[in-house]
């Protein structure tokens with residue numbers, strides 16, 4: 001003989017603007033009979049509740065109208081979740097029509113929100129929806145987006161491979177030859193550096209074509225600055241090519257690039273590795289000033305050679321002397337170089353702040 005008796009389960013409730021959520025504290029519920037009649041919810045089920053295995057039931061007449069016949073429910077091993085949709089998106093002051101709260105009913109503090117919390121959530125949902133629409137419409141507006149990303153991905157990949165080759169080559173030679181490797185860095189890696197730095201001119205063109213969000217000016221300073229060192233100072237003076245400063249310049253350049261280009265590659269496929277992002281936006285802090293100092297040393301070492309060889313010297317009228325040595329131009333260049341360092345340092349600092357600020361916001 002069955003000794004089951006009809007009992008009331010514990011019911012926990014919470015609301016959002018559009019719905020009411022009930023959590024019925026009943027394990028392994030079976031034979032669920034849940035219905036909505038004239039704004040009243042009827043619940044009946046067999047399960048394990050506060051009074052053991054029994055049939056449990058309850059009815060709730062809601063304070064405001066709900067959508068008839070729409071009762072969403074899901075039974076798990078531990079509970080039965082019920083969702084009822086409100087007819088109008090209004091905040092209810094309580095759940096039931098009767099003022100006195102039924103004894104079996106309690107707020108569901110895990111899901112509880114007050115009106116302002118729910119409004120905030122609603123606001124955020126709306127904002128997300130609008131953002132999604134605007135991103136989608138932007139994507140739809142640009143039929144060449146895939147092509148542009150493909151092109152940028154390939155460009156970054158080629159640069160990454162080029163600079164990785166230089167970096168690995170120099171590192172291996174440093175381990176094998178020690179300091180001796182400093183002096184023939186140029187002869188072993190210059191061809192690849194020429195290739196990469198000539199390609200880098202594309203980085204000045206990309207922002208002009210609107211392909212990347214980079215500022216034109218910082219990119220121009222970076223590429224022009226390096227190419228002056230590579231082609232004018234090192235490339236045209238054989239005496240400079242066997243100096244140890246070449247090692248430091250090339251090593252500093254390639255160290256940043258083996259992180260910067262993979263970071264851009266991932267951006268092209270809408271992926272982000274947090275550690276890589278952190279490294280890309282952090283290691284320039286020591287590397288950039290060191291790079292500029294190394295470049296300045298190269299310029300200073302080249303000055304007497306230009307004086308001696310008169311290469312690129314400016315012909316002057318006879319009354320003023322024979323010619324103006326290129327080293328004077330380099331003195332002016334040294335000043336521009338430190339101004340350029342300041343401009344790009346500020347730019348990268350801003351980029352870093354923007355990057356980490358927006359990531360923090362996303363994490364909240």
Ligand SMILES: CCCCCCCCCCCCC[C@@H](O)CC(=O)SCCNC(=O)CCNC(=O)[C@H](O)C(C)(C)COP(=O)(O)OP(=O)(O)OC[C@H]1O[C@@H](n2cnc3c(N)ncnc32)[C@H](O)[C@@H]1OP(=O)(O)O
Pocket residue numbers: 152153156212213214215218219220221222224225226252253256260264265267268283284285287288290291292295336337338340341344348351
């Ligand atoms: C007549 C003129 C005379 C000129 C004389 C000039 C003298 C000036 C001398 C200046 C000194 C230079 C010294 C230098 O050579 C020494 C060294 O390099 S030492 C080594 C250390 N160096 C560095 O750390 C600098 C590395 N360089 C850079 O970071 C960039 O080149 C720079 C332009 C400085 C800054 O980069 P950028 O503005 O692009 O910032 P972001 O990386 O944050 O990018 C912004 C957004 O654009 C997207 N982007 C950019 N490029 C690409 C790409 N190729 N592919 C895909 N996407 C790209 C990027 O993802 C960002 O998008 P989002 O914000 O959505 O993430």
